[in-house]
């Protein structure tokens with residue numbers, strides 16, 4: 001279980017998360033919807049361990065263990081995966097080299113041995129084929145010159161390779177055309193499993209047509225202001241965030 | 250009334266005077282270079298210091314606390330040590346072994362092979378030909394650089410490698426400088442590589458210490474690349490980590506349509522001053538100077554270059570990368586001079602540094618002196634820490650911090666290795682960079 005309890009986060013003295021509470025159960029897809037600037041990306045970065053943020057109160061627990069003191073790499077090894085809203089370009093590092101380094105780093109952290117190169121090549125090629133990622137792209141520097149859609153597919157490919165326990169998808173749908181959206185959603189759905197939870201952050205109902213959430217949370221001004229079923233997303237699509245933003249004010 | 254300014258010798262300078270007095274007429278006699286005159290030139294100006302512009306960031310006068318006595322000629326013991334090491338090394342083409350500064354024909358391999366002829370510096374100085382001796386003398390430069398005068402006064406040995414006009418030598422020619430490192434000593438060498446018209450060659454210069462005694466080295470390497478000839482030169486050091494102080498000068502002259510790529514890998518925590526003097530004497534030549542310096546502790550590496558365009562339509566490139574950890578210091582000074590009439594010169598220099606610690610320092614000083622109007626010259630310099638967004642991205646995928654840094658740093662360094670020498674040489678260079686980065690992780 002991924003639990004976020006009373007999380008308070010500031011950046012440069014500015015409060016961004018104000019006592020946020022949220023639980024993602026294994027096997028569950030939880031959606032977070034909320035207006036721009038409500039703190040969704042901040043939440044995802046804080047879970048992944050980015051250190052630009054001051055956590056002034058609260059806890060983030062995986063199966064009861066607080067991960068706030070852990071480094072990002074330790075959290076990754078513990079099963080956290082963040083699909084970035086803006087995947088970072090890394091010139092000079094071939095995508096393949098990066099994938100191998102991350103997969104083996106996580107294996108080592110779990111006390112497993114490195115995956116052999118032939119095995120690695122096989123799993124990467126299979127994952128790439130499923131996401132319709134051109135194998136030639138894997139030779140190119142990571143994310144450099146990739147289109148928006150290619151970057152997002154690459155994020156999902158990484159998630160597939162690393163098989164995390166909790167996948168956090170920060171606006172993975174933004175900048176995708178309908179075909180890319182279908183491929184990405186298909187990739188996520190293929191990873192749905194009893195022991196794996198997802199936190200799907202999105203602006204639009206559209207993505208949730210493809211990835212059916214079990215629960216929808218509405219976030220505003222750094223808090224979860226409403227929780228409901230998948231229907232809540234449909235209601236938002238009609239009425240917008242007005243009601244919830246006003247409530248929080 | 251004019252006041253005579255008298256310079257007070259430092260301890261190291263006084264020691265050098267004493268050492269030269271003890272050595273002259275001894276092992277160094279018989280050569281045609283006037284060592285006394287060279288030493289007199291040195292003694293007049295002394296060691297370079299920070300009030301000399303080219304040495305501003307590397308004050309040799311205060312850095313050199315002591316001067317070591319010249320290393321003695323190889324003995325049975327040091328030769329045996331070298332043989333043990335050489336037995337582990339594979340050799341294909343020409344390999345010149347210079348042990349503790351002394352040319353060692355018996356330890357070398359294939360000194361004569363089709364298109365390549367290699368002789369000992371001391372033999373050439375003693376027997377000519379005079380044209381070669383003139384090129385070895387670099388007298389114009391010596392007048393400005395007291396470390397070259399010092400080099401002339403103390404040089405123990407070196408190699409003169411001649412690649413015949415038109416010869417295409419594919420197997421790299423190796424200049425292997427070994428120091429026995431059993432006790433503190435000073436090594437002084439001078440070598441010349443001449444690549445005849447239309448010829449092409451690759452020279453790999455390797456410096457390796459077989460023991461960890463402190464050393465002081467003063468190396469000079471003269472590269473003459475004639476019309477339409479091509480030379481790739483790579484220098485690197487490996488072996489025991491010792492307290493080393495190195496001054497290395499490269500003097501390169503390019504003819505028309507010539508091509509030179511010269512790359513230097515510097516690693517460790519010693520003191521290194523590398524100075525390069527590249528002159529374009531004929532039109533349409535290309536010169537590409539590169540380097541990677543990987544420094545930690547209180548290491549200090551200075552690369553100072555003077556590139557002089559005397560001919561039209563030449564292209565010069567300088568690309569230097571520094572990775573600086575702990576309290577290390579990097580210096581890059583690049584001066585491009587475009588002489589009157591050297592139209593259509595295309596010169597670019599770039600220096601990039603990455604700090605791995607707050608205590609590290611980089612000095613960048615690019616300079617252009619342009620006396621022609623139809624030229625394209627540019628320079629750039631950057632220094633900063635690794636990109637935090639990139640680091641976080643890698644770590645969020647489970648890659649530990651040091652390994653993530655290493656990935657980014659390898660990518661940073663790789664650009665300077667592109668196109669240098671052969672695949673095998675690039676592999677060795679990449680591997681050396683990787684090794685340095687990995688030892689940081691332990």
Ligand SMILES: Nc1ncnc2c1ncn2[C@@H]1O[C@H](COP(=O)(O)OP(=O)(O)O)[C@@H](O)[C@H]1O
Nearest residue numbers: 011012016035036037038039040041042043052
């Ligand atoms: N590193 C930062 N420095 C300053 N302000 C930040 C930083 N990160 C986020 N913010 C601010 O925090 C608020 C929430 O941002 P964000 O988490 O990106 O929201 P969302 O993803 O919901 O659009 C915004 O007002 C944003 O400007």
Ligand SMILES: [Mg+2]
Nearest residue numbers: 040041085171
């Ligand atoms: Mg966002």
